[in-house]
Amino acid sequence: MTTIPRYDSLSVGDELPPLQLPPVDRTTLALFAGASGDHNPIHIDLDFARRAGMSDVFAQGMLGMAWVGRLLTAWAPQSQLRRFDVRFQGITYLGNAMQCSGRIVEKLEHGGERCVRIELHSANQFGQTKIVGDALVALA
Numbered sequence: 001m002t003t004i005p006r007y008d009s010l011s012v013g014d015e016l017p018p019l020q021l022p023p024v025d026r027t028t029l030a031l032f033a034g035a036s037g038d039h040n041p042i043h044i045d046l047d048f049a050r051r052a053g054m055s056d057v058f059a060q061g062m063l064g065m066a067w068v069g070r071l072l073t074a075w076a077p078q079s080q081l082r083r084f085d086v087r088f089q090g091i092t093y094l095g096n097a098m099q100c101s102g103r104i105v106e107k108l109e110h111g112g113e114r115c116v117r118i119e120l121h122s123a124n125q126f127g128q129t130k131i132v133g134d135a136l137v138a139l140a
Helices: 026-036 046-051 061-075
Strands: 019-023 081-088 097-110 113-123 129-138
Touching: 019 061, 026 061, 061 081, 061 097, 061 113, 061 129, 081 113, 097 129
Parallel strands: none
Antiparallel strands: 019 097, 081 129, 097 113, 113 129
16 A cells, blocks of 8 residues: 655655656557547547548547556545646657656645645657646545
């Protein structure tokens, strides 16, 4: 079991343990489509993607957000998550091996709880940013 981080033991600038993912493949996209109900053919049908002007299918944006969420919930329980916002910055293509990271940028009180604000980032193996965002996590 992972130790839940404690507010007093954290400092601005501390980093969450990064999440390194294997390269995106067609199986991952198909499984996520089934699990999420997002069956948009641009993510699973090569011919459709090409007709839309893309060279191939690409990952669902919400799959990338799910990976960033996985980074957060590996660090602290989901029940402590108070806010989670992202902005999509680029397309995640087949073969992209994503790394999700987070860094504490603020310690604050919010709604009577001690919280940390975490800056979030997701990039592929070439350093190309795909998602940025932030989260607010309540800690004891």
